[in-house]
Amino acid sequence: AQTVTQSQPEMSVQEAETVTLSCTYDTSESDYYLFWYKQPPSRQMILVIRQEAYKQQNATENRFSVNFQKAAKSFSLKISDSQLGDAAMYFCAYRKQGGSEKLVFGKGTKLTVNP
Amino acid sequence: NAGVTQTPKFRVLKTGQSMTLLCAQDMNHEYMYWYRQDPGMGLRLIHYSVGEGTTAKGEVPDGYNVSRLKKQNFLLGLESAAPSQTSVYFCASRLLPGTGRNEQFFGPGTRLTVL
Numbered sequence: 001a002q003t004v005t006q007s008q009p010e011m012s013v014q015e016a017e018t019v020t021l022s023c024t025y026d027t028s029e030s031d032y033y034l035f036w037y038k039q040p041p042s043r044q045m046i047l048v049i050r051q052e053a054y055k056q057q058n059a060t061e062n063r064f065s066v067n068f069q070k071a072a073k074s075f076s077l078k079i080s081d082s083q084l085g086d087a088a089m090y091f092c093a094y095r096k097q098g099g100s101e102k103l104v105f106g107k108g109t110k111l112t113v114n115p
Numbered sequence: 116n117a118g119v120t121q122t123p124k125f126r127v128l129k130t131g132q133s134m135t136l137l138c139a140q141d142m143n144h145e146y147m148y149w150y151r152q153d154p155g156m157g158l159r160l161i162h163y164s165v166g167e168g169t170t171a172k173g174e175v176p177d178g179y180n181v182s183r184l185k186k187q188n189f190l191l192g193l194e195s196a197a198p199s200q201t202s203v204y205f206c207a208s209r210l211l212p213g214t215g216r217n218e219q220f221f222g223p224g225t226r227l228t229v230l
Contacts, residue, residue, distance in 0.1 A: 004157070009155075033217065035218070043226075044221065044224075045207075045221035047218050050218065091157050091158070097212075098212070100160075100163050100165065100173075101146060101212055101217075102173060103150075103207075105158045107157050108155075108157055
């Protein structure tokens with residue numbers, strides 16, 4: 001079974017600084033997708049960024065970028081110029097191609113942004 | 116579009132009571148999912164549906180039943196609630212794979228407490 005591990009239960013960053021959240025996963029599949037979701041105190045799950053495993057280029061979305069290392073099965077999220085609104089739980093998730101298309105989530109990292 | 120909506124937002128039950136959580140989506144999505152989120156855990160899949168009239172078990176299906184009588188609705192039932200079912204429940208939906216955006220859209224969640 002696929003598993004997703006987030007080894008940092010909590011992280012903190014100063015406003016305007018950069019922070020990197022770690023995620024590793026285990027799979028024997030070759031076609032899959034990886035995601036980072038943000039969950040603010042409102043509980044809403046918000047998609048931050050996605051990466052297709054077949055793409056070598058790392059995905060970027062404005063201040064958010066990933067470092068995807070397929071061989072190492074690592075998928076870290078970098079947040080640049082951190083803002084107070086970035087404070088939230090961040091979940092790494094995996095989805096294999098085909099079948100139920102279900103998401104497998106890590107346990108999450110709580111990010112605090114200090115002014 | 117309202118997206119994915121969940122009813123109710125909060126509920127308190129006594130052990131042994133039954134209830135149904137309603138998920139509705141207006142995006143014509145084929146696939147729908149029920150997840151639960153417990154403290155210190157990521158979301159875990161309870162049941163899912165790949166189309167009207169179909170359902171399948173996820174990772175933690177015991178104690179729950181589901182129905183998908185209409186494409187836009189996915190119901191999650193608890194026949195005899197137990198304290199272990201105290202959790203936040205999320206519904207999600209997505210398009211048929213290969214037909215468009217491949218992300219899941221989440222509802223706002225239902226916080227259920229079983230006393």
